[in-house]
Amino acid sequence: MGQQLQALLPMIIIFALMYFMLIRPAQKQRKNTQTMQNSLAKGNKIVTIGGLHGEIEAIDDSSVLIKVEDGSKLRFERAAIGKIIDTAAEAK
DSSP: OHHHHHHHHHHHHHHHHHIIIIIHHHHHHHHHHHHHHHTOOTTOEEEETTOOEEEEEEEOSSEEEEEOTTSOEEEEEGGGEEEEEEOHHHHO
């Protein structure tokens, strides 16, 4: 029994290290991104994952209408929003 535990111990340690170094940080990042995407509001200045800068003109359950610098309006999925640069409260 003791030899079997000694044989499995390195595998258990490797799994624990992988969990704390790879899986858990990825889960935290995914949760932070989901929280940010759920908190989007009209007037937020944002950057998409593709690098497009704009301001949220309208928002619904699955998509966001973004007004870019030249006045064009583009519709993106919420998942395409990479980060919020400026919130609506700060912009006013």
